[in-house]
Amino acid sequence: MTSRNLLLAAALAAACVLLRLFQVPMAGVPASSLLYLQAGLLLTIAMFDPGRRVLAICLGATALTWIAQVWPVYGARALIGVPLYAVHFLLAVGGARLAGWPRANAAPLGTGDILRFVGVCLLLLPVLSGSAAVLIPLLALDQPAPPLVERIVEAAVATHLGILVLTLPAAFWLTEDGAERRLRADAVLPAAVLLGLGFVLGRWQGTAFGESLGAWMLSYRLLAAAAMAWCVMRLPARWSMPAVAGVMLILVYAVAERADEATNLLQPVLLGLELLVLEVLLLVLHVATRDGRLMHERLIEEASYDSLTGLPNLKALRRRVAADDGTDEELGYLVVDNADRLLAGLGLNAHTALMQAVAARLAERVAPYYVTSAQFVLMRRSEDQRHPDWQQVLQRLESFDFEWNGIHYRVVPYVGHARIRNSQAAGLDAAIIAASQAAFQARILREVMPLKEGDTARMQDVAAAQRKKLDEASNTLALLRTGEVALYFQPMRRIDDPQRGPVSAGEVVCRLRTPEGELLSPAHFTHELEAAGRLVELDRAVIRELFRWIRANRQQLGHMQHIGINLTAQSITSPGFVRELLGLMRNPPLASDVFCFEITESAAISDLEVSRRCLNDLRMLGCHVAIDDFGTGMQSFERLKQLPFDMLKIDGSFVRNALRIDSDYQLVRASVTIAHAFGAEAVAEYVENAEVFGCMKELGVEWVQGNLLGKAAPIEWLVRPGPWPT
Template identity: 25%
Template sequence: MRRAAVFVVLVALYVAGGGYSTLLIDGPGQVALFWPASGVALAGVVRYGLRWAWFVPLGGLLVHLLFDPVPPAFLFWSLTSNFVGVLVGAWLVLRGPVTDPLTVRFGLRALAGGLAMALVSAGVGTFGMQQAGIITMPQVPASAFRWLLGDLLGVTSVAPAVMLALGRGHPRLQPPEGSAYGPESEKLLWNVALVASFLLMAWGGSLGGPYALGLVALPLGVLVWSAIRFSPMHTGLAIAVTMLLIAGMAGFGLAGYPAPTQARDGLNLLAFLIVVSSLPMMLAFAMHQQRVTAERLTQRATIDPLTGLYNRNAFEDLVRRDVAGTTAPMALAYVDLDHFKLINDTASHVAGDAVIRGVAGVLQAHRHPDDLLARTGGDEFALLLRNCTAMVAEDRLRTMLRAIEGYRCGWDRQMLATTASAGLIAFQPGQGDFAQLLSQADAACFTAKEQGGNRVCLASVDGGELLDRTAAMRWVVRIREALEDDALELYCQSIAPLRPEANGGRHFEILLRLRDPRSGELMMPGMFMPAAERFHLGNRIDREVVLRTLDWLERHPKEAASVAVCSVNLCGEAIGDEGFLGFLTDRLRRTAFPPDRLCFELTETSAVRDLARAQRFINQLRALGCRFALDDFGTGFCSFNYLRALDVDYFKIDGSFVRDMDSSPLALAVVRSINEIAHVLDKKSIAERTETERERQALLALGVDYAQGYVFDRPTPIDDYFGVRRDEAAA
């Protein structure tokens, strides 16, 4: 039904255009000055396809029956000329892509198609007029030119408006979203200006003079205004009305404009009007392209291409604007998918992208209409909940997390699923800037993940624990800067035998200090290692310490020869990292320093956490000759059952027990027990944090093998420990 209605409309428009043209015919045997029906024909066939071209001969037949009776001998030629002409012209236009018709390139192609249509139609039509005896052979050239230009003027003045009108609702023919078109007040002013230009043109023509037609520049200027400030549809309609009016004034000889009696005058007028109608439309297409390009650039700068949500920059701008413009309570949420890397690693990154798109759709469907949602990167989303208390915001987020948990993404005959953790901070405008609030929400999200994931963690603007975690994140930045700036420093502290040994070589532990690249402050491990281990930088630090230690010993062979045992601490993360084990094995095989003089210290808790992996780690390095110590021994309490499985050389008694021996019988008993167990297992015991001579004597009485602490020496830079700087200065 709709197609039939469109066909009827096209026929009606064609008949109306043809009827208007017949009024402009000077007399028998003359060609119409202006044929707007050609614009209707070309626009209709280009819009709906060549099969629709049959409305053209049908409309032409009705024009001749209703308005312009012609000799029967010419009727066939008239209908044929329009039909064949529109087929040729539309075919040329449709040869190229019609995906984006509101461009200058398409406009030029349509103009070329209109010219081909006019040439064919004029050639066939004037030949038919001559065959039917309407015109003589000498009249053929002038009639053909007038027919050609009349058809072409119909194309340039009417086709754009009809094409755009037929395409209403078509996405390619709509203005871009957010287009900076002139407001309604400007459009009203423009309407007044267009009417005024018509009146001034008529008034000027009534005064007479050979240059009265130059007043056409007045509506031309208004049309250019429309092309720059309004939509192509608006400009196309304005051009059609203007050309119909000007052609009518000239054709009817109204307002002092004489009708063109000479063939040359008619041709000049038509050529002038073709230029006047073409230029504003081309300008309108160019401005439309500029707006589309600007919108795409804006979209690329503000919209995440994968999900269609706002990106981080746009979200930040919108949040700042919202916070500045309201006093209502708000909440900022940070949502991160749990274990999303598993999906990328097992199903592919393409599958991961599909899951992210699906989760974005779930969040979009379950968010409150007033809330602002964005994808901030990777598998992370941010949400601003407007006019919302903490309790309400927490309920909304829990609903979203349940929806994510229930979401399934079909991929390669499997169903992919995930969960999410969320950090939430409720605030009043003015309580903090965006960066601080997002950092707090991010920290709360991290806490939710640490607690097992798939939950919401609520932070407060002054929440102590989350502020501590934010501070830890800042430590991570400083650690990374220190690693990049080569700001780690090696210190040494002796591990002294409590009874004389035959081997008098140096036995010491490598200790780490961090020189802050910004302040130059020397920082102890207790300040930065907890943050490093929490955010998985311990492995990287261990690599750096091993490399620096071996490099130093290789550069100083004389000092290295005096070493009996060099102990290096390893974090728990290193034990389970096959990459670290490979790195360590490769480096030890290439070193000139004997691996049997290296002792790696593992904390008791990290070793017991994955006993099989720890033993495998120890066995592989023992094959190269390395030794091992179980550090902070005694803090695990239940670990005595695993001692036979861990093939280590030393038990390092935790310093807290050594410190409390004088005041705590329990601490004394623990030290005695660990020492006895070590000797039963044929291991050596080392007491940490031995600070006083009284403690040294007590340890000696208990039979402890080694002690480490201030009673012997304080941690010293490695160069000073070996006297390298002193020797270099003496040399």
């Protein structure tokens, strides 16, 4: 053993000897002690001393003390203490091992550990140890025959309480930090504290204050339990466990003072069991509180990483900036322009691997934080002192060659950067917005250099383009607000229904009529309206005009089974629009289940909670919901399954080429499987010929839509006799 370990063994041996001399006498029961603290300390040593050397030294010292005490009376027969303490050694080692100690891992104790410890060390071990302590000396020493059962119960209760007061709190204290402390020389201080505690309590014992405090705590033990519950919930184990041990010790004193010969030890036994229940409940409460806190911290940590790529996200960035006071820092915003092609061509796994590879490539220069698909916020690494050289960051990505299943792929990066004015959330958000705007403007300009916020010389062309878009958006809004909306309707039908009779199902599309009489398709104005944030006005105008027209022709539309209406992300996140829409659907021009509101997948998950609330409200009113253009905006099936929908419309770009391109065929088949898995019906768009129709039927599609059934025509064709125009 090293000198440090020898010092530790000596200190613990001295503690065992002095604690053995420490007595908690029971009133009316001479030469008795209700508490064997040395038993608790020896078991603690057995639990945390894999080599058993320290335990052997401590038990040897305790045995010598016992022999020295009885030698003047019994002489050489006092050597019975050697086999007696050998039995105690075996019981301590066996009890610790049976309870699972020393443990192979360093995890904090749990509820299962407590219950196992109670069964072995607080119920079985005290009985065996108490029996040995009474029976072995009785066989060797010439003593008058005592009442064996009472003596064994007395010794078992004292051992039980010693372990309860000292060992169980010590086990929590020694393991709570997640790294189990072995017995080392630096445990001399706790041993010294135990010695000091013994002396203080020895002086305190018997005083009027001590008696009144113990009696008060025993009488109001529920209040004491409540105070201890607060301690174990709010304080770390290094403070709460000594407090638990101290309160248990005071209560043991109170139990001893109330005991008398007439009780036949029944009262101490019952109160000892009550203390056991109290301490176990406190420790279980401590475990539940600690595990809840650790779970909360783990959830916060997990929330700081993107679930798909495993990369740190904006939550991690916010935590870092808040902790480091990132005032006057610079951040960059990276846009990988062509990553969506990789997603479409090679799938989600390849896209995820690309994001991880880009982050690894960046990590040698900056700290990357994943924002969304192919976008990162970049910050100075913690170990760096200077701001990043954004040109070097950009060049590092431009020289990056990504390989996936033998296919080499070059990224096209654009970087904008901005300064963080303050470490508050608003300052960080403002910097992210400014840097992202610069990055997207760099993409518009195809700028190969990093673009800084406020670089007016480089922004002139971008500003001109934006002004043009705003002008076009303004003209479009003028047409909407003057009611120049022309409604068109494209038929759809169930794939197994015969094509007879008038059209009863389809999707509403719109055109805008210019002053010159020209009809503009959505491709000419939706982008401008989206950029201006005014798509809500488009959806509102379409729905108002549609409902007006249906009411005017209600008598001729009784055969209608399905009318699809498109909603944009801006609309379903607009409280005013949603309020108006729900009001209209409470008094619909046709039965509510005729109307099906279509929203693109990417729009639905852009604000998942708001989208889900709006769509749920519509379904509660009897309407149907469809996810439109499925496959083009797929980001997370986990998010998709949180959306309520009845139909899944497969994007026509996959349907159109399903017979020619195997990957498109497989995508359509997978989409049908997904729709059915979610309990929805699959709709195939862009069905333009009989061959594609047959393919869709073979794949299990329920609905078809496209020029094979009829092209989009003015909605008035629904009330005209004759076939639909093709």
